[in-house]
Amino acid sequence: MDTKRWSSTVRRNCTALSLVALAGFVPVTAQAGPSGPDVSSWQHVDGRMIDWHAVRAAGHQFAMVKATEGLHYVNPYFVPDSLLMRTAGVARGTYHFARPELPPEPQAALYAATVLGQNGPLDLPPVLDLETSGGLPPDALIDWTQRYLNTVQALTGRAPIIYTYPNFWKTAMADTSLFTRYPLWIADYRGEAEPEVPGNWPTWTFWQTTDRGSIPGIGGATDLNLYNTAQGDFARFANMPSFGSS
Template identity: 40%
Template sequence: MQMTRRIRSAAAAAAALLVATTVTPLGEADAQSIPGVVSGVDVAGHQRPGGAAIDWRSVGTIGGQDFAFVKASEGEGWKNVFYDEDAKAATDAGLKVGAYHYARPAEDPVTQARYFASVVNQGPATQLPPVLDLEVDEGLGPVQLAAWTQRFLSEVEAQTGKRPMLYTYRYFWYERMSNTSAFTSYPLWLAAYQNQPPAPVGGWDKLSFWQRSDSGRVVGINTPVDMNIYNGTSGQLNQFAAGNLRAGGGVLEAFQAPDSGELKVLEQDSTKLVVAILALAAGGFGAQQLIDAARLAGFDITDANNIANLVKQLAAQGELPIDDLRNMMVGDYQVGDLLILLDNALKAA
């Protein structure tokens, strides 16, 4: 989800949030309501620095947000300590609310599904489907991971009585799930940091939600926050929340966000940057060459340095995803996909 999900040290969080100075939501530094667009946020513990509360009333009334997804759990037994408070406060403020679980495929899917369901069932009422946030494979191959995913989703539905939704991003679904079309009966929430709404992956005919930025600024939230768009009207969101998971469609397909110089850098082909990262990892380049490559791609000096520092940190920890980078080098992927991949590697470190 925001690709910076877990609580980390301040230094690691700063490195992971390298996109924050690079991506702005729909044409404005502060996310406001845009006519005809149903927008929302997703939040986790790091939107509550020092435990400071989110002003959900302002998020809805001034910030113009219509819905919110709140991180509920991760793995077999970790709960977001702010989940109950944020889910209730967002609902009380008039937003449609959903919960999400960050998947740990190295651990048992049924145990995780039951734990997630227990958090949701025992917590405040929610309106949107429970979400599986699937971003890492933790060593499972595509067939194993698809089986893991199906067991999790089936158990969540059995335990909550609600059909869940899948959150993922393009590179992961193509390369780690072999672009399987086995899950098209579930709604899709796709992350893609770009101007143009992305095409669906995995045989889906449409997105239900599009996460277009991990660095929006919304009144009532004191940190950068993920920005999302629902693929439908407000009335269709009401239908979706009531259980018609086929409601919506057609809005994103016809919508082109205003051009943004900041977003254009993320829409470029990632090959040159990937080559520079692999060269640095192999000792053929120094950090300055990677910084230069990032500057040539259009990043400012701060973001270019952040990218280089993140790569150096991952390489020093032995967590740089070399095989994924080689796949990305020959595949059709954008700079935005690369940054998501690197941040997920940091989460696994």
């Protein structure tokens, strides 16, 4: 997600995992629907602002924007991006880049205070970007993750989305299935018809297909994502009852 912070080579080399229906789960056929980028300060090349009207005109209905990281970092472009996205009619997702070597509750509080709510029109649920262990073993990282998610849900009133990539989840999180009630945003760049889904999630909600995409209005390469319409109506998910599909 934050393309300067972790190796896309690792993600591309994730081994394929056969999806098996679990007892009590019915397999869901994924259907790619609305698309959108995710951005951080890296997409503001030379300090240039993103032209969100051009992003929307190119057919992208949503975008994920980095809000915070750890205990002290706030994306300096978060507020202007949030405001300009709304004026352009682009649904806003916001994410916190986890630093598990630091306690989860204050990180959740920093994120919630920065985004000032995720329940308004054009708001997607909050996102936890989990792609580093902070040196924690799986049991401790699982506990850290649950504590963060509980705190963010209490502060925002919405169940968060988890962003991760298959190999990280299978190793750092011991492929736990404890988080399947949360929507999954999975990074998988292999170019297959479907992404690899770890942790016994029945399906994905968002799929990050590449970190080398090109979108009008955004300078340089950016991540591209798809929403799975098998998860339900995107307009309702994004608090956009009057926002039509394109």
